[in-house]
Amino acid sequence: MIAKYRMVPAALTxxxxxxxxCASAVAAHDSDDRGDSNDLSGTxxxxxxxxNCQTNAPIGAPFQSLLTFAxxxxxxxxxxxxxxxxxxxxxxxxxxxxxRHKGQYSAASIAFITMNGSLVKTQKITQxxxxxxGGDKLTTPQATVEFFxxxxxxxxxxxxxxxxxxxES
Numbered sequence: 001m002i003a004k005y006r007m008v009p010a011a012l013t014x015x016x017x018x019x020x021x022c023a024s025a026v027a028a029h030d031s032d033d034r035g036d037s038n039d040l041s042g043t044x045x046x047x048x049x050x051x052n053c054q055t056n057a058p059i060g061a062p063f064q065s066l067l068t069f070a071x072x073x074x075x076x077x078x079x080x081x082x083x084x085x086x087x088x089x090x091x092x093x094x095x096x097x098x099x100r101h102k103g104q105y106s107a108a109s110i111a112f113i114t115m116n117g118s119l120v121k122t123q124k125i126t127q128x129x130x131x132x133x134g135g136d137k138l139t140t141p142q143a144t145v146e147f148f149x150x151x152x153x154x155x156x157x158x159x160x161x162x163x164x165x166x167x168e169s
Contacts, residue, residue: 040096040105040129043068043167044138048081050145053159066167069096069107077109077125087115092125103131113147121155122148127162136166 044067050059065079077092094109106128113121127143140162147156 039135040069040098040131040138041071044164045167046140046162046164048079048140048143048160048162050158050160053157059158065162067107067164073097075107075109077111084113087113087120089113089123092123094125096129099128105129105131119150121150124148125160127160136168138164140164 046065046067047062048065049062051057052059060083063079063081065077065081067075067077069075073095075092075094075096077094079089079092081089090112092109092111094107096105096107099105106126108124108126110125111123112119113123124146125143126146127140129138129140131138140160143160143162145158145160146154149155
């Protein structure tokens with residue numbers, strides 16, 4: 001019975017070391033992702049302009065989209081672009097990552113385009129993102145927009161540029 005009680009301090013010490021290690025890891029993650037004003041995480045209101053990839057001539061009127069970048073590298077997106085009518089475009093889902101330099105990022109997303117409940121196309125958007133000074137504005141100097149049929153065959157490619165402001169209440 002005495003051996004049983006001798007193990008309690010050792011178990012408590014091990015538990016304390018594990019708790020300290022976990023707390024340190026969480027603090028390191030928080031300081032890495034949340035304390036940086038140049039962090040992409042959060043929701044951004046984008047103003048997007050489509051253009052001809054060869055001539056840079058604008059295609060249609062600019063439109064708005066909302067992109068939310070989550071800690072850990074995932075993103076969701078929704079758009080007010082009506083170019084898909086009568087088809088419907090669902091929300092985009094994707095990933096993002098930091099670039100080699102502070103304030104530079106890349107992102108890719110995919111969305112389904114359906115008509116009468118059937119998949120007619122997918123849209124893939126690949127973009128580079130540059131954070132402005134202060135961390136509340138950004139630009140997308142180049143985005144590639146690709147449309148694929150349900151079998152994955154490329155149908156059409158386009159280009160876009162965008163500016164955005166961080167959404168804050």
